[in-house]
Amino acid sequence: xxxxxxxxxRALTVEAHERFKSVSEGKVADYIPALAATPGALxxxxxxxxxxATFAAGDSDxxxxxxxxxxxxxxxxxxxxxxxxxxxxxxxVNSTGLPFNSVIAIERTKxxxxxxxxxxxxxxxxxxxxxxxxxxxxxxxxxxxxxxxxRPLTLNHAVYESxxxxxxxxxxxxxxxxxxxRIYFDPIQATDVYTRQCALNVTAKDLAAMAATLANGGxxxxxxxxxIDAVHCQHVLAVMVTAGLYEQSGDWLYETGLPGKxxxxxxxxxVAPMKGGLGTFAPLLDDSGNSVKGRLAARFxxxxxxxxxxxxx
Ligand code: GLN
Numbered sequence: 001x002x003x004x005x006x007x008x009x010r011a012l013t014v015e016a017h018e019r020f021k022s023v024s025e026g027k028v029a030d031y032i033p034a035l036a037a038t039p040g041a042l043x044x045x046x047x048x049x050x051x052x053a054t055f056a057a058g059d060s061d062x063x064x065x066x067x068x069x070x071x072x073x074x075x076x077x078x079x080x081x082x083x084x085x086x087x088x089x090x091x092x093v094n095s096t097g098l099p100f101n102s103v104i105a106i107e108r109t110k111x112x113x114x115x116x117x118x119x120x121x122x123x124x125x126x127x128x129x130x131x132x133x134x135x136x137x138x139x140x141x142x143x144x145x146x147x148x149x150x151r152p153l154t155l156n157h158a159v160y161e162s163x164x165x166x167x168x169x170x171x172x173x174x175x176x177x178x179x180x181x182r183i184y185f186d187p188i189q190a191t192d193v194y195t196r197q198c199a200l201n202v203t204a205k206d207l208a209a210m211a212a213t214l215a216n217g218g219x220x221x222x223x224x225x226x227x228i229d230a231v232h233c234q235h236v237l238a239v240m241v242t243a244g245l246y247e248q249s250g251d252w253l254y255e256t257g258l259p260g261k262x263x264x265x266x267x268x269x270x271v272a273p274m275k276g277g278l279g280t281f282a283p284l285l286d287d288s289g290n291s292v293k294g295r296l297a298a299r300f301x302x303x304x305x306x307x308x309x310x311x312x313x
Pocket of ligand 1: 163
């Protein structure tokens with residue numbers, strides 16, 4: 001039969017899964033004890049176009065905690081709430097060139113700003129969520145992240161409790177931010193809200209819908225709901241480009257030419273503005289905490305679909 005763009009996208013999604021499913025490089029994160037039990041062979045790939053067309057392969061309906069893939073979406077919600085200028089001024093938007101959990105990054109800028117893609121800036125971003133109480137801030141973020149996904153997301157209690165019992169390092173970072181006046185709520189409560197945000201369950205398909213919403217000017221292509229104003233998408237994508245894969249953001253950009261974001265549970269998103277979003281799940285991570293198979297799939301799909309933002313060929 002005749003081959004449409006949709007047929008090709010569907011076939012390439014299946015091919016990306018086939019090609020990389022046997023890659024066994026990388027390690028499951030274990031510094032959050034509850035993550036250590038994740039089966040390393042899981043692999044899901046999903047692409048959602050700005051039209052809502054959905055293509056999926058492998059374990060794309062498997063639920064896992066979103067972890068740092070929540071960061072760009074929380075930044076988006078905070079930009080919407082306080083405005084992009086105030087968000088930039090309060091959080092910073094330059095890459096740190098350092099691991100995601102770096103405390104040195106806070107010291108380096110002299111004013112305590114980092115960026116909202118690393119833990120320090122993300123905890124500060126969570127602290128900017130509107131609400132007089134931690135519960136109200138949490139409600140705002142939980143509802144906003146659910147709108148990005150297009151369905152009510154649930155909390156992974158085991159992951160939340162496991163991280164809450166072991167996140168002294170993040171609490172320390174939040175206290176250091178307080179010393180610089182760079183956290184905008186009680187630091188321990190802000191860290192707790194951030195820890196909950198990271199423990200929300202998603203699937204690769206949810207991540208694709210979230211990424212597609214950023215590709216689509218802030219309107220979720222599955223629900224038709226406006227989640228954020230279009231103007232905020234470009235700012236969120238800019239920060240993802242410079243810092244989405246931490247100290248490996250340059251390598252990622254070289255490979256894909258797309259804004260992306262990784263998380264330690266193995267989730268990853270890539271955004272092709274005006275075209276669509278990619279969501280992947282594969283828990284084996286490289287040394288910087290980025291999904292090995294997720295990177296390979298994103299690179300393959302970006303090349304085959306001609307998505308690289310810098311291409312002129
Ligand atoms: N919740 C995790 C942490 O704060 C998120 C880190 C990540 O996904 N890179 O350590």
